[in-house]
Amino acid sequence: MSTVRTFTTSRNHIAGIAVTELAEKFGTPVYVYDQQVIDQRIAELKAFDVVRYAQKACGNLAVLDRMRKQGVVVDAVSAGEIRRAMAAGYSLEPGKHEIVYTADIFDRDALELVVKHSLPVNCGSPDMISQLGERRPGADVTLRINPGFGHGHSQKTNTGGQQSKHGIWHTQIDECLRRADQTGVTVTGLHMHIGSGTDLEHLSEVCDAMERTAKEVGRTIKTISAGGGLPVPYKADETYVDLAKYFELWDATRTRLSEEFGHQVALEIEPGRFLTAESGFLIAEVRSVKQVGDNHFVLVDAGFNDLARPVMYGSYHPISVAAKNGDASEREQADVVVGGPLCESGDIFTQREGGYVDSRRLPMTRVGDFVVLENAGAYGFVMASNYNSKTRAAEVLIESGEAKLIRKRETFDDLVRGEVIPG
C-alpha cells in the first residue's frame, strides 16, 4: 500500500456512477459511500486477530451489515449503538464478543442493556467496574487505560493525558483491581485509544505503556486492543501510516506478553475513520455564486447540519466540482469560499481551526453544478443535525456498480415527530 494519495478538484464519477446521475436520482444533499473502499480498508487490516469497527464513525445499518459479513465486529458507545449493532445482525452469543460496550460511563439505559444481554464491557472509569460488578458479579471486563499522555489532531480529539476525560488513569490500576475483587470481576483485557492521528514514534511509547500496564494486571489478560486513531490523508501532504510497521510494533508487544503469561494474547484494532472516511462523499448542489468584497462565495445546499467537522474542528475536507454539463476539469480555476445555507456565519466548509475563513482553488462553478465534499464517510452523517429545521440527508451505498438507497431523506414529519403543543 502506498502511503500517499492524490486528490483532484474535479470529479465526474463516484465509484463509476456519474455525480449528476446520483444527484438526480437521490436529490441533494446526499451522502454516497463506495463499498469497495471499505472492503479494501478491511483487507489491509487482516494481520490483526480482531478488527473491531468503531461504529460511531458511520453507523448506518447497511454499513454495519457489510462489516459483519466480512468478519468485522463492533464497538458500541451507547445503548443506541448496542441496539444498532443488534439490528444489523450482530450476535449476542457469549464468548463471541461481537459487540463490546466501551464508554466512560454507564448511563442507565446502557447498563440495563449490558446486563440483560451479558455484553462484554470496556470500562473507561473505575466506577463502571463497581456498577457492573453489583449487577453481574463475576463478570469479565477490559479496561481502557489513559497512559498519561496523548496525541490528537486537535484539543477536541486528543484522548490521552490529564486533560482527557477518557479512560482510567494509569496510576489507578491497583485501585481498579481491588474494586474488581469486591464483586469477583476479572480484568481480561486492556485497551488504549489515545487520539486520532497516530505516528510511529509515539506509538512505541503507547506499546511500552501497554506492556507495563498488562504486567501490572497480570496473567488474567487475554486481549489487548490498539484502539482506533489510524489516520487517513485529507490533504496531499498527509500520509497513511505504514501499516506493516504499525502491526509489527503491536505484534511484538503482544508476543512478549504471551510469553510472559504463558498463554496466547489476542491483538485487536478498533478503527473508525480508517474504515469509512475515504468511502464517503457528500454531494451538494451549487445554489448561489456571489462576490462579497474580495471573496468569491460558492453557496451550496449542504451545511454544517450535514457535515459538522469543519465548524467543529476546523477540519479540512478535499473538495471537488462536478459540472452539471461538461467537464469541470476544463474550466478556469479560482480561489473560492465554499459555504452552506444556514443562518450562521460559521457555515463555511473552507475554514481553519479557530473559525478563520479560507479559500480553495477550484474550477469555476455556476448555479446547478455540484460540489463534492470528499473523505466524508467518517464523522459525517452521524454528526448531522436538524439545526435550522433542515431535514437530514439521504445516504446511498454503491456496490457492484449499483447505487442503493440505505437511508431515506428525512421529511417534515420526521422533523417534528415527538413535539407536542399542550392544550
Ligand SMILES: *Cc1c(COP(=O)(O)O)cnc(C)c1O
Ligand atoms: C472513536 C473511537 C474509536 C475510533 O477512532 P478513529 O479515530 O475514528 O479510528 C475507537 N475506539 C474508541 C473507544 C472510540 O471512542
